[in-house]
Amino acid sequence: MMILTKFLKFRINTIQVNEKPFQICLFARKVSKLIDGKKIAQDIQKEIRDDIDQWVSQGHRPPCLIAVLVGEDPASKKYVENKMIAAQNVGIVSRTINLPSTISEQEIISQIYKLNKDPSVDGILVQLPVPEHVSERNVCNSVDPRKDVDGFHILNMGKLAINMDTFVPATALGVIELIKRSNIKTFGKNIVVCGRSKNVGLPIALLLHSDARNDCPGLEATVTLCHRHTPSEELEFFAKRADIIISATGVVNLIKPDMVKPGACIIDVGITRITTESGKTKLVGDVDFDGVSHVAGYITPVPGGVGPMTVAMLMHNTFKAAKALANDVIV
Numbered sequence: 001m002m003i004l005t006k007f008l009k010f011r012i013n014t015i016q017v018n019e020k021p022f023q024i025c026l027f028a029r030k031v032s033k034l035i036d037g038k039k040i041a042q043d044i045q046k047e048i049r050d051d052i053d054q055w056v057s058q059g060h061r062p063p064c065l066i067a068v069l070v071g072e073d074p075a076s077k078k079y080v081e082n083k084m085i086a087a088q089n090v091g092i093v094s095r096t097i098n099l100p101s102t103i104s105e106q107e108i109i110s111q112i113y114k115l116n117k118d119p120s121v122d123g124i125l126v127q128l129p130v131p132e133h134v135s136e137r138n139v140c141n142s143v144d145p146r147k148d149v150d151g152f153h154i155l156n157m158g159k160l161a162i163n164m165d166t167f168v169p170a171t172a173l174g175v176i177e178l179i180k181r182s183n184i185k186t187f188g189k190n191i192v193v194c195g196r197s198k199n200v201g202l203p204i205a206l207l208l209h210s211d212a213r214n215d216c217p218g219l220e221a222t223v224t225l226c227h228r229h230t231p232s233e234e235l236e237f238f239a240k241r242a243d244i245i246i247s248a249t250g251v252v253n254l255i256k257p258d259m260v261k262p263g264a265c266i267i268d269v270g271i272t273r274i275t276t277e278s279g280k281t282k283l284v285g286d287v288d289f290d291g292v293s294h295v296a297g298y299i300t301p302v303p304g305g306v307g308p309m310t311v312a313m314l315m316h317n318t319f320k321a322a323k324a325l326a327n328d329v330i331v
């Protein structure tokens, strides 16, 4: 974590001047901290690299991850590229299967079935979104649950819902890991999650409210899940009481400084590409970063916050799949 901002908070002190009380105004620096997702993700990748080196030195083959990319969406291509680079860095063998956007759902599923049967493949991910004529749910359910490193198969989603050990969707796992590694307490805390997507908001909420009596590490928070039909005054009501706000909506500037409790932790999962007044494009999150960083205790940047964590946790899931398959156990 780095020191991000220093803002001034005044305090009145009384001193003695010529034996008379004299009031002076002191300015104290208040500090909010940047949660450096890029650095934390690098640390995690280093740990995974060491573990994989040890795994391979014990005589196992390196883990293998296959990405299926349907169509030409530039953002999806970039995400898959980043995943492949990370895989190489940690010692995971990886390959991308590029399929045309006109391909039928059945043909995509046939490709996935081949990968399911291939004993040299440990992890399979289908980059989302898929073209409109293809059912995302059918595609996700066609991946062998033991190779489902995205955690999007209904079986793995169901296990997550009842706190069983499973493949947790990488972004959700990344958010939890950021919170843990930044020593932010969740036990009994109020947490607002904005966005209820099945792959991000919902699994984050499931993990945060989980209890510690089952397979998954319980985070024991009181969770409020807000979404597009939460009235803005209600969102503000819940957000102002939250010790942690996690926003995953893609709505730019959804979280403003006057909605944030001083000292709260803000995790921004949103990524939107905007064009600035000067005509340049840049990535921004859901949070008014400049304003909120003067109120929050902790904040993640965009880019460089949750994004790199998603990639690191995908590597974690791929190694987990490889170990489970090699030992013939079900995650």
Ligand code: GUN
Residues within 6 Å of the ligand: 125, 126, 127, 128, 129, 150, 170, 171, 310
């Ligand atoms: N598209 C956006 N995020 C993700 C992700 O985490 N996994 C996959 N497969 N596709 C995505």
